[in-house]
Every structure is written in C-alpha cells, then in structure tokens.
Amino acid sequence: MQxxxxxxxRQRLLQWASGHPYVCWLDNCDSDIDPHGRIEWMLGLxxxxxxxxxAEWEAQRGxxxxxxxxxxxxxxxxxxxxxANPPEISWPExxxxxxxxxxxxxxxxxxxWVIKEEIEEWEAEIESQAPANEELVSPVFHSNFSRDGxxxxxxxxxxxxxxxxxxxxxxAQTFTAHAKINHPELLFLRLIGISPxxxxxxxxxxxxxxxxxxxxxxxxxxxxTLLTQPIKGTxxxxxxxxxxxxxxxxxxxxxxxxxxxVMIVDLSRHDLNQFCxxxxxxVPSLFHIQSFPQVHQLVSTVRGELAxxxxxxxxxxxxxxPGSMTGAPKHKVMQLIDQYEPTGRGLYAGAxxxxxxxxxFDFNVVIRSLMYAEEKEMLSYHVGGAITYDSxxxxxxxxxxxxxxxxxKALGAEA
Numbered sequence: 001m002q003x004x005x006x007x008x009x010r011q012r013l014l015q016w017a018s019g020h021p022y023v024c025w026l027d028n029c030d031s032d033i034d035p036h037g038r039i040e041w042m043l044g045l046x047x048x049x050x051x052x053x054x055a056e057w058e059a060q061r062g063x064x065x066x067x068x069x070x071x072x073x074x075x076x077x078x079x080x081x082x083x084a085n086p087p088e089i090s091w092p093e094x095x096x097x098x099x100x101x102x103x104x105x106x107x108x109x110x111x112x113w114v115i116k117e118e119i120e121e122w123e124a125e126i127e128s129q130a131p132a133n134e135e136l137v138s139p140v141f142h143s144n145f146s147r148d149g150x151x152x153x154x155x156x157x158x159x160x161x162x163x164x165x166x167x168x169x170x171x172a173q174t175f176t177a178h179a180k181i182n183h184p185e186l187l188f189l190r191l192i193g194i195s196p197x198x199x200x201x202x203x204x205x206x207x208x209x210x211x212x213x214x215x216x217x218x219x220x221x222x223x224x225t226l227l228t229q230p231i232k233g234t235x236x237x238x239x240x241x242x243x244x245x246x247x248x249x250x251x252x253x254x255x256x257x258x259x260x261x262v263m264i265v266d267l268s269r270h271d272l273n274q275f276c277x278x279x280x281x282x283v284p285s286l287f288h289i290q291s292f293p294q295v296h297q298l299v300s301t302v303r304g305e306l307a308x309x310x311x312x313x314x315x316x317x318x319x320x321x322p323g324s325m326t327g328a329p330k331h332k333v334m335q336l337i338d339q340y341e342p343t344g345r346g347l348y349a350g351a352x353x354x355x356x357x358x359x360x361f362d363f364n365v366v367i368r369s370l371m372y373a374e375e376k377e378m379l380s381y382h383v384g385g386a387i388t389y390d391s392x393x394x395x396x397x398x399x400x401x402x403x404x405x406x407x408x409k410a411l412g413a414e415a
Contacts, residue, residue, distance in 0.1 A: 011189060012129040013043065013103075014202065016122070018185040022046040022097040023204040024066035025188070026353065026362075028107070029196035033290055036220060036227060037198065037362065040107045042066075042354065044099030050205060052092035054317060060098055061313065061359075064115070067096025068203050068210065068352040068366070071345040074321050074334060081331070083338050087346030088144075088176050088380045089371045095205040095347070132183050136412030139177035139379055144342045147397060153340050154393035160336060161389045168263045169327035169336055172384025173400060174343050177413070180377045184209040187410060191370070195293055195406035199364035201352040210347055212369035213406055215292055216299075218322045218351040220362045221312040226272055226304050230264040230324040231365075232386055233257035233298025236402055237291070248289055251296055258287060260386045261298050267323040267330060268302040275315035276304030294405050312359045322365045325349035327386065347371060348382040370407050381407050 017023050027041040028034060044066040051057050054076060057065055070091045075082040101122070102115040145153070150173055157169050181187060188202040188211040195213040203210040217229040235251040238244030251257055265283060272281045281304035290297045306312060326349075327333035338344075348371070353363030371380045383400040407413075 008131075010041070011131055011186070012126055014185045014189065015132060015183070016126045016129045017043055017045045018183070018204060020045040021048050021204070021206055022050055023185075023202065024097075024099075024352070024354070025185075025202040027192060027200040027202075028198045029192050029200055031196055031198040034198035034217070036217075038107055040105040040109070042102070042104040044097070044102045044354070046097040046100045048097065050092065051096040051098065052094055054094060057094060057096055057355075058313065062357050063098050064102055064357060065096050065355040066099055066353075067094065067205070068347050069094060069320060069350045069363070070347045071321050071325070071349040071366075073350065076317070078331070081334050081338070083344040085338065085342060085344050087344035088174060089208065089346050089373045089376070089378060091205065091208060091347050095203065095208070132186060137179040137181065138412040139179040141175035141177040141379075141381075141408075141413060143173050143175050145173040150397050151393040154387055154391060154396055157336070157340065157387045158389055158391060161387075166333045166336065167328045168260060168386050168388050169333040170325050170349070170384050171337070171387050171396070172341060172345065172348065172382045174341075174380060174382050175404070176378060176380045178377055179379055181209075181372050181379070184211060184372050187211055187370070191406060191410040194409055195368065197292060197368070201364055201366075203352050207374040209372040209374070210352065210366065210369060211372065212352065212364070212366055214364040214367050214369060215290065215297060216322075216324065216365040216367060218353075218363045218365045219316060219319060221306070221315070222360050224306045226276060226306055226312070226315055227301065228268050228272065228303075228319075229299055229301050230261070230268055230322070231290075231297045231299050232261040232264045232324055234385070234399055234403065235296045237294060237296065248291070248296055251298055252287060252289065256388065256390045257298055259390070260388055261287060261300055263328050263388075264324050264386075265300045265302060267328045271319040271323060272302060272304040275307060275310050275318060277307050280305040295402060312361065313355065316361065316363070320351065321349060322351065324386075325365060325367070325384070345382060346380070349384075368403060368406065370411075379411070
C-alpha cells in the first residue's frame with residue numbers, strides 16, 4: 001500500500017484505530033538518532049481480549065504481541081517488591097494484546113506493510129476519516145510532593161547513600177489533574193510534534209491511555225543480541241548556538257552526570273551478564289550526547305550475546321524494570337522507592353513495545369509520558385531524576401520540571 005501524504009495518513013489512521021479497545025502505536029518520529037531501529041512506525045490493534053499476565057504473554061509465544069509492562073510488574077520478581085501505595089492511574093498487571101491488524105512502515109520507505117490480516121476492508125474507512133481537532137484543555141496539575149517535601153526526601157536519600165544502603169536512586173514525583181480529553185491519540189501526535197523522539201508510543205488499553213514521548217530504549221533483542229541504552233545525565237538547551245554548545249560541553253565533562261551514567265551502565269552490564277554468553281557483554285558507546293528540542297541527554301549503549309538455552313523473553317522479564325529508572329543496587333532501591341514515593345508509578349518507569357513471532361523485540365522506557373483515564377477524567381504524568389550523594393536537591397527538583405516541559409506545552413497546562 002502506497003502512502004502519498006504520510007502525515008495526513010498517520011493522523012487518519014491513528015484516529016481510526018483509536019476506536020478499538022486495544023491499540024499500540026510505536027513511532028520513531030522520523031528521527032535519525034537511533035541507528036539500531038529499522039521501523040519508522042508500527043500500529044497494532046485488537047478488539048480483545050487483552051493479555052494481562054506474563055503467563056498469557058508466554059502462551060502467545062510465536063505470535064506478534066504488543067503492549068506495556070507497568071513498573072508495578074516488578075513484584076513478579078519478588079513479592080516483597082509489591083508497592084504499598086497504589087498509582088493514581090492503575091493498569092492491569094500487564095497491558096498487552098495479540099494484534100488482529102498489524103501495519104508498519106520501514107525507515108526510508110513510503111510503503112505501508114501489512115504484516116497481519118488484510119486492510120482492504122478498512123481502507124475506505126481510513127481514507128474517509130475526517131480529521132478532528134483536540135482543543136487545549138489547560139489543566140492545572142498538582143504534585144504528590146510539595147517542593148519542600150521533595151527537597152527533604154532528596155536529603156533523606158542522600159543519607160541512605162552515605163550509610164551504604166545504595167549508590168544511586170531514582171526519585172519521581174507525580175502530577176495529576178482532572179480534564180476531559182476527547183481525542184487522546186491526537187494529543188499524542190501534538191506531543192511528538194513538540195518533542196520528536198525515537199521511542200514514542202501511544203497505548204490504549206480499554207479506558208486507559210498512554211501518551212509517551214520517550215527518548216530512551218529499554219531493551220532490544222535481534223538475532224540473539226541484547227541491547228540496552230540507558231540515559232543518565234540531562235542539560236537544558238541553550239538559547240543560542242554558542243550557549244547550546246556550552247551546555248553540551250558542561251554535560252559531557254560533569255563528574256556528577258558521568259558518575260550517574262557509569263553507575264547505570266555497570267548495573268546494565270550486570271543485568272545482561274545474567275542472560276548472555278560469558279565475556280560477550282560490551283559497552284560500544286559511553287557518554288554519547290543525544291539532543292532533543294527541550295534537553296540534551298547523556299546516553300550509553302550496552303550489548304551482549306544471548307546465552308545458549310536462554311529465551312529472549314526470559315531475559316526481558318529478568319532484566320525488568322529498566323535500571324535507569326531504579327538505581328543501584330536494584331533490589332534495595334526499589335524498596336526505597338516504594339518507601340519514599342507517596343504513590344505508585346503505574347506504567348511510568350515500565351516499558352512499551354512489541355515481540356515478534358521469532359522472538360525479536362524492542363521496548364522503550366516509559367518516561368516523558370502522560371497517562372489518561374477516561375472513567376476518572378484524570379491526567380497524570382511523572383518526572384524524576386537520579387539521586388547520588390553529590391546531588392543538589394534544588395537542581396534535582398528543577399530538572400524534573402524541565403523534563404515535563406513538552407507535556408505541559410502540549411496541554412497548554414500550568415505547572
């Protein structure tokens with residue numbers, strides 16, 4: 001199927017697809033940042049049922065699966081990791097499905113590939129879809145932390161680090177607001193227009209919606225190679241080219257930001273080593289700058305060759321959740337996160353992606369993301385950062401607000 005106007009077609013297609021109970025759209029936003037991805041965008045949809053447990057996902061091995069792994073799924077690793085505080089917007093244990101229709105566009109191609117089922121019966125509906133407009137709702141968000149409360153919590157975590165409980169821990173705050181969103185899928189398109197990123201995702205699971213402008217890959221499996229790309233280190237964009245370059249140089253040479261990145265790289269190496277051939281885990285890229293409209297990020301790449309007799313999905317479940325969203329050591333900091341964050345994370349800090357029939361997969365890290373619950377008419381987003389002993393509480397707080405700037409702009413929202 002030939003696509004004559006990709007942008008117009010993308011809106012009509014996503015708007016049409018959103019009428020189904022289960023939808024997953026993965027999009028690299030025409031980005032050339034990611035050299036490891038081959039897909040420009042992918043759409044899967046289903047009338048159900050959903051796959052809401054790992055046993056159901058495993059039972060569908062050999063089929064395409066799309067969907068999300070909420071952060072709270074960590075309790076499958078250890079019941080002691082079950083969150084005591086519920087999230088503002090809850091999700092099933094897992095939010096996946098087997099697509100009835102699966103479409104994708106490869107990078108650099110103007111053709112649409114129909115991987116599963118036929119599209120002819122729906123082509124007329126898609127082509128006749130009248131473009132809608134999503135008005136700015138300008139909600140007022142409220143955090144589950146006061147500013148002082150966040151600063152005090154950072155200091156408490158620094159004390160844990162001083163006492164040797166951990167080395168680095170991710171602390172997030174949750175912002176919520178009430179508003180009615182008529183077209184969440186169009187809000188997604190607006191967000192990625194403001195903040196184009198290589199791992200964007202729109203996920204609909206019944207009444208719940210995820211609108212994600214994620215710049216980060218959690219885990220990719222292709223031809224027995226596992227690859228993860230943790231982000232740690234953030235700087236704002238400069239207002240001039242000269243200032244922008246200074247921000248990059250400052251980020252590249254910041255001892256604190258480099259230390260944060262190295263800690264998570266070490267954690268990622270440890271995670272991969274559990275499932276990869278001995279001596280195969282490598283770090284081909286360390287401290288690489290990726291620049292986005294709102295921020296510069298410090299990104300590293302870790303990869304390894306899957307060990308014989310180990311399935312890729314076993315590695316996916318064993319490495320979850322993303323280390324960049326926990327800290328180190330992983331088990332201890334997940335306990336501290338549950339202790340100090342007032343509400344659960346839901347899908348935030350989890351992952352969204354696909355698994356192919358052959359076992360290849362690609363999952364993002366759910367950050368820079370908005371969640372919407374239709375029944376509650378509630379919006380929620382989370383922002384966080386890595387706390388180390390060298391962290392300055394005020395700067396950490398300001399960094400969380402910077403990371404949410406694209407979301408607030410997309411909504412026309414007040415902080």
